[in-house]
Amino acid sequence: MVARAYDQEGQLIFTRVFLPSTFLQRLRGLLGRKAPYLRDAWWFKPCSAIHTFGMRFPIDVLHLSREGRILRISAAVPPSRISICAAGHQVVELREGAAAALRLEVGNRLEVRR
Secondary structure, three states: OEEEEEEEOOOEEEEEEEEEHHHHHHHHHHOOOOOHHHHHEEEEOOOOOEEOOOOOOEEEEEEEOOOOOOEEEEEEEEOOOEEEEOOOOOEEEEEOOOOHHOOOOOOOOOEEEE
């Protein structure tokens, strides 16, 4: 399913949010795909950790609380790494550099709307 995501002020942040729901969709994520566009996001819920094994490019990773608050931003996570946030409930995968380009910061709140 594709949706959009907004910040706490109602500003559109991501124009295409992919919400993998099946085991295979979640397993694949960005594996075998081209780097996403700046305003694309892969949103995993529930999720507290991701891996980049098998990826061909680095990604930015947002770890979110249950309420959608950014708890941690891991910028430019290279292939063959793991990104974990024990307190996290959601993970968003982005194009490398997207978190900085979109001025996302720890504490911002994000919300998906379909």
